Amino acid sequence: MAVPNDSSIFNSTFSPYTTNNLENTSACTDWPPVPMTTIIPSIYSVICVLGIIANTLAMCVLAHTNASRRTVANTFMLNLCVSDLLFLLSLPLWAVYYSQGYSWPFGRVACKICGSLHNLNLYASIFFITCMSMDRYLALVHPLRSQSVRDLKRAKLMCILVWVLAFACTAPTTALRDTHYIEVFGVEACVIIYPDPTWYRSLAWMKVLLGFFLPMIIISCCYCAIGRHFLAGSGLVILRKPSHSGSTFKASGSHDSCSKPERPPTPCVNPSPSRGRPMEGRGLERVLWTVAAVVLAFFLCWFPFHCVTFIDILKSDDWLDSCWAQWTIQNLTPLTLCLGFSNSAINPVLYCFIGNHFRGRLGTLSKGLCVRLKAREEDHSQKRGSFSTRLSSFSRKLSDLKDLAIVDASAHA
Template structure:
């Protein structure tokens, strides 16, 4: 039974558990470790607070959307936000874990569930982003031919398939994750204990290839095709043609529902404006910048983590050795994971909050909530006033009865 050999609480493995950390420290005294027990909990807390708020708001807005505003892109967005939210809710457990010096106080079941939520989010979020990219490609490059393919039933079926695929990719890690007593640290840790090196190599390569490289290739191809389509001018001509036929309406990042067809969540482009005018140019520029931001955020958040994972694979196969490789895997795995986790907080901003329609629906939802709250307070005030009035009336009647009783008693006397 092989205990992992890197320093990620999620990726499975803590070099301190095998004694390699101590060997590296003695051989490499000039490579001091990063104080994870103070840095990581702070970063996790910030990501958790911001991410939960952003994703909760996004889920509320998307879930309460009217039937006319429900679209393929919004369906993918809702599932993406749910995936991010589920994982972010487990971050406080990991923050406590690091702050206690890798001591897991929550039990074996919580260890398996929390670790599985991380892997589930790693795969599900990337798969949903890939689905959204393909949806954008179909809607912008082939808006007419894709109408029969892009419908809500197929989108919901695709979401089910994504969840099933993400769960299948998560199952092996969940099976080998468990609590493990670490004698060196005198703690009960939550780690992945691989049966043999083949397990580690297979799961590590699956994360790099299935969880990053292949989706990145698909996403890049989709957005390169979209950019080329718009830069050649055929995209604007196609949008103008569809608009005049009554099939496409104005859209924003989170508004893609139209009367006869759907469009993906892209920034506002007014195809009916005068050809090549300033508004149309600014709209096209916003489309391209948003596309670039989506791909760039995905790449910047997860590329460092997968680079460190690749270095760990090479180190485990003895292709790499030395202090820099030990230090990189030991210290940069948790830090690059933090950057990857930040993508869960960035996603709702990229896909939702920069859209005018999304902000408008959020404002309307907030306004409606405030109106209901105010009405409830007024109703409560009215009931309280009515109760006070009835109590005052009852007090007056009681006083009158008391006076009558005194008068009656005086008369008898």
């Protein structure tokens, strides 16, 4: 079976409007193709193994958090892990697809499901990250006014809304994706056959705008507002702590503005991030940096893919018609997809290495699991020892009965 050179036709996102586009795949002979059938399966395998392990651990920690310590941010993080894990479970099938020269051996239903999980993850990930960024904005810039809005019940309703919106954005490509026999290459490919170029351009623009551009504008505005809020010093608030003498502790915007009335003596407290900022419990700043790292990782992972998508849109509108554009679309689309897929494995790693609370809960959960396993093993050992003791006692009783029977038989003799 000949391996097709136009990998953009068979990747998990793009496909031609009609198979007539295959006639132009060999127009640029001076641009060598990338060997996708060996590179892509290897990358997918690494991402799949690391991502499933990391997301499973993250879900266990987030799901086993005490009800009193559950936060809105944790709720969004848990749903983000679910979205990533669902997609990662489909990666082995895509790896086989590439390794077999773009031949899909798993049937029509699996083709639709795997394609849907890819698009669902693309939308759900950025939507949940946007929700996390907006939650951080409300918590830091409007801590008092947002208390009635930022509760777990509303967060769960928002998660349901995100899932519904992500499914709605995925529905068109799910309907169009199917297995299609491409006679030129002799393969049964899992592709999206668009009815006409308008369908492709519309769905591609929706992917770029809703799946990346508009969410990144919202996220950038949230973090710019947070940075402006802290740089302006409005993050410093008056802290009042009761004391035995009825005095109050004040934190002001400068080190030299501490008032010290003669009676009663009031200690001067310098402003610090841990004491002067509106906080949702200790570690809010750490949570902020965690979410910021997740946002940055998403941008770095998915920005190249959307750039290639934009180039493909321009080429489909005949605004670009050159060998470098065709080579970029054919060869960089699968590679930038790999980079985008790696984001599903990076997110839980960020939680582990940046979030101290996450590491602490993971350690506590691991210790608790070890204690339970040790207790179960000890209980099993005790039961086994008790069984051995009972067996030995029973054996002794049998031996005694046997001796008595021998003595009794001797007496009668």
